[in-house]
C-alpha cells in the first residue's frame with residue numbers, strides 16, 4: 001500500500017525503517033530538591049556523530065514540579081492512511097500537576113519546542129480528572145488514561161482530545177466497577193481495549209507503603225473493554241498472581257488477540273488471549289522469585305515496572321527494577337516463554353553497581369526498543385517518591401541511560417560498552433531519566449487498525 | 450484575622466507573618482519563599498515540610514501516613530497554622546520522609562489514618 005500518512009503499513013514495514021538517530025527522553029527535577037522544571041532531552045544516537053551518546057538539547061517545561069513521566073505521539077501507524085496527519089507532536093503530561101505539554105518535535109527534530117500547554121486546572125474543571133499517564137492516539141484523536149479525579153481519588157477515567165489538542169471531554173461512557181486506572185492498549189480488529197491498575201494518585205504519589213497492598217489500595221485486576229461502546233465488559237481478577245498490574249502490551253500484529261501485562265509487585269508476567277470459543281482467557285507465564293536480602297526482614301520482589309514486545313512479537317523484554325536485571329524471553333509460543341537473555345545494571349542486589357564507568361543508581365526501569373529490535377535503551381528512575389524510598393542516593397547521583405544490544409537471531413543481550421548518558425552530570429544538577437521515544441516511532445507507540 | 454509568625458530554620462531563621470486562615474504554602478509563596486509543590490490538594494507529598502515547633506491543622510491532607518505525621522511532617526498546601534511555628538522546608542527536610550518498605554515496614558498504627566489500626570493506649574507506642 002502506497003501511503004503518505006504517519007507510521008508504517010505494517011509491523012514488518014516498521015522493522016525496515018531507518019535506525020533511530022535521535023532519542024527523546026524525559027528528565028525530572030521533581031522531588032530532587034533542585035527547584036528547576038522537568039525537561040525533555042534530545043539525545044544523539046548516531047554512532048557516527050561526534051556527540052553520540054550525549055544530550056544535545058534540553059526543553060524545559062514552563063512550570064516546576066510536573067513530574068514528567070510517560071508521553072505519546074499525536075499520531076501513529078493507526079492513521080497511516082491519512083495524508084493529512086503527521087507524527088509531529090509529543091504529548092508530555094505532568095503526573096503531579098496534570099498539565100499537558102504539546103511539544104513540536106518535527107520542525108527541528110534536534111531542538112524540540114513547546115507548541116501548546118493545557119493547564120491541569122482546565123482539565124480538572126472540564127473533566128474532573130487528574131494525574132495523566134498513558135497517551136495513545138486513536139485514529140486522529142488522542143486518549144489519555146487519567147489515574148484520579150480532580151482530588152486524586154481513584155478510579156479516574158480517560159481524557160479525550162481532538163487532533164488540535166482541544167479537550168473534547170471524557171472518552172469513556174462508563175468506568176463500570178473499575179477500581180483503579182493505569183496503562184491501556186487497544187486492538188481494534190478485536191474491538192477490545194485492555195486496561196490495568198496501579199492505585200489512586202493519593203495512594204501512589206506520596207510513595208509506596210507495602211502494607212497498603214493488603215488493604216486493597218493497589219490494583220490486582222485487568223479490564224477488557226468494548227472499545228466501540230467505550231465501556232468495560234469483563235474483569236479478570238488476578239489475585240496474588242497479579243498484584244499491581246502495570247504495563248499492558250498487545251501483540252503488534254493487529255490480527256492477534258494475545259497480550260501481556262507485567263504484575264509489578266507479584267513480579268509475574270500474565271498472558272491473555274481469546275480462545276477458540278471467543279472467550280478471553282489468562283494465565284501466568286513467568287514468575288520471578290523474590291530475593292532475600294541479608295539484613296532486611298522482607299524478601300525483595302523484582303518489581304516488574306515495564307514490559308515491551310519486539311515489533312515482530314517474537315521477544316518479550318522486562319525489567320526487575322529492584323533486582324537490577326533486564327530479561328529477554330522468546331515468546332514465539334506465548335504460552336511457553338523461553339529465557340534467552342539477561343543483563344544486570346544497578347538494583348538492590350548489588351550485582352552490577354558500576355556499568356561503563358558510571359555508578360548506576362536505581363535499577364533498569366523504562367526501556368524502549370528500536371524498530372529493528374536490536375537496540376534497547378534503558379533508564380533507571382521509576383517515580384520520584386519511589387526512587388527516594390528505594391534508591392535515596394539517586395538524589396546526588398542522578399539517573400543514567402544505557403543501551404543493550406539484542407541478538408534477534410538466536411536471542412541474547414549485551415550492554416553496549418560505548419553508550420552511556422550520565423544524568424548525574426546535567427548542567428543544573430543531577431536529574432532522573434524516564435521514558436524514551438524516537439522520532440520515527442518505536443515499539444510502544446504504534447497500533448495498526 | 451489571626452496572624453502567626455513562621456520561622457524557617459533552613460532559610461537562615463527567616464520569619465514571616467501569616468494569616469491563620471490561609472494555607473502555609475499560599476502565604477509563604479506570596480512572600481517569595483521558593484517551595485516545591487504539585488497537586489495543591491494535599492495528596493502528592495511534594496510540599497511536605499518538617500515542623501519543629503508549634504502546631505497546624507492539616508486534617509485535609511491524605512498524603513502522609515501516621516509515622517510521617519509523628520515524625521513532624523506537614524503538608525503545606527493544606528495546612529493552616531494554629532500557633533507560631535518553626536519549620537525546616539523543602540527536600541532538605543525529607544530525611545525521614547521516605548523509607549524502604551522491605552527494610553523498614555510500618556506497624557499497623559503507623560499506616561495512613563483510613564487504614565491504620567489505632568493503638569489501644571499510648572503506652573503501646575513505646576514498645
Ligand code: FES
Nearest residue numbers: 487488489494526
Ligand atoms: S502540593 Fe501535593 S501535597 Fe501539597
